[in-house]
Amino acid sequence: MSWILQQLAAHRAGQALGIYSVCSANEQVLLAALxxxxxxxxxxxxxxTSNQVDQFGGYTGMRPPQFRAHVLALAASVGLAPEQVVLGGDHLGPNAWQHLPADQAMGHARELIAAYVDAGFEKIHLDCSMRCADDPAVLSDELIAARSAELCEVAEQAHARRKQAGPAPVYVIGTEVPVPGGELGEPDVIAVTRAAAARRTVAVHREAFEARALSKTWPRVIALVVQPGVDFDHSRIFHYQPEAARELAGLAEQGLGGLLFEAHSTDYQTEAALSQLVRDHFAILKVGPALSFALREALFALSAIERELLPPECCADLPGVLERCMLAKPRHWQKYYTGQPAQQALLRRYSLSDRCRYYWGLPELLAAQAALLANLDACGIPLPLLSQHMPVQYEAVLQGALPLQAQALLLHPVERLIARYASACGERKP
Incomplete structure (x- = not known):
């Protein structure tokens, strides 16, 4: 049995165990997780995600085999065995091709799914919730389910063709799926998925699977994406309210065909809220922007220390390089960050939606980051400056738990956030 199935079986057996999912292609975030x-x-x-990695390269420039090789190389660099790394694909479907007619978009989606499974990705999120160019304004649950079952069939065929044996894919389904990459705007209240809607989603998907002779695959459909009432926008966090999701939690306890829940957009929740989500059967917790937000905070703090130590002409000026890159290539933030220029400038740096995460892989920013870390290691970081700009890391250094090195200081805030998720998911300390 695969590790994912083991964890979820233990949850169903009454243990407060969950799985946190690191949804990021940022190398430093990945290093922290590994x-x-x-x-x-x-x-x-x-x-x-399907935006980051696809059969054409996505915005990272990586296809599924390249992403897998990249992650495993990073794992090897920190001494983590490849069998301890589980890869998943998020929002796999016609998302990137919504501008095309459904037949063409689904054709690309089939190729996408096959590429992920052929590369050894085990957890597959079947997301056909978005409309294509010639679709009706609102997609029916039946149409979404039929398309998801079609892609599941492609995934099963791709797994059967694989030359290297590996765990069979496990699947996540759902129709109430957050928009990949972030919303354009958030309401004042986040509506929790109704239990009746969740029950119907599972029923229509099961019928669609049966229609394609995928009944034997159904036990590997592990989770349903629902909205437990958690989300965030540029400056607000919608915290988990267990009372509002009580009906959903009860539905999982009564039995939902063996499925548990997957919660997206759990970023910025407290550890207590994350733990309660797991107890309420949101057994898979997705996190992404909060991790790169923590990384950005650390990079800016290190840049502030650099400015204190070096003359301007010797500084890497990473915040300035980031701003210039975002202005030169605004497509990842322009339709999300509205308002006056000063407000947009503030959001580009500090928004909780953290759309600057799309830029860290640019050559200019990779060079600026490398220069920043090299500058700090060359001149040394005085403890008073570390205390001023990174007080949590200062305490860790004093306790001997963290070396006074720029790279270690950069990863530490991200690792602390990952540890919060690990603790909420019942991970035991060694």
Whole structure:
């Protein structure tokens, strides 16, 4: 039995165990997640989205085999065995091709699914919730389910063709799925998925699977994406309210065909809220922007220290490089960050939606980051400056738990956030 199935079986048996999913392609975030798993001698689930990685390269420039090789190379660099790394694909469907007629978009989606499974990705999120160019304004549950079942069939065929044996894919389904990459705007209240809607979603998907002779595959449909009432926008966090999701939690306890729930957009929730989500059967917790937000905070703090130590002409000026890159290539933030220029400038740097995460892989920013870390290691970071700009890391250095090195200081805030998720999911300390 695969690690994912083991964890979820233990949850169904009454243990307060969950799985956190690291949804990021940022190399530093991935290193932090892999280092945490290595120290805890555990597993880590890393998911690439259909925006990041696809058969044409996505915005990272990586296809599924390249992303897998990249992650495993990073794992090897920190001493984590490849079998401890589980890969998943998020929002796999026609998302990137919504501008095309459904036949063409689904054709690309079939190729996408096959590429992920052929590359050894185990957890597959079947997401056909978005409309294509010639679709009706609102897609029916039946149409979404039929398309999801079609893609599941492609995935099963791709797995059967694989030359290298590996765990059979497990699937996540759902119709109430957050928009990949972030919303354009959020309401004042986040509506929790109704239990009746969740029950109907499962029923129509099961019928669609049966229609394609996929009944034997159904036990590997592990979770349903629902909205438990958690989300965030540029400056607000919608915290988990267990009372509002009580009906959903009860539905999972009564039995939902063996399925548990997957919660997206759990970023910025407290550890207590994350733990309660797991107890309420939201057994898979997705996190992405909060991790790169923590990384950005650390990079800006290190840049502030650099400005204190070096003359301007010797500084890497990473915040300035980021701003210039975002202005030169505004497509990842322009339709999301509205308002006056000063307000947009503030959002580009500090928004909780963290759309600057799309830019860290640019050559200019990779060079600026490398220069920043090299500058700090060359001149040394005085403890008073570390206390001023990174007080949590200062305490860790004093306790001997963290070396006074720029790279270690950069990863530490991300690792602390990952540890919060690990604790909420019942991970035991070694």
């Amino acid at each position: 280092k945490h798993a290595q120290r805890r001698a555990g597993h880590v689930l890393i998911e690439a």
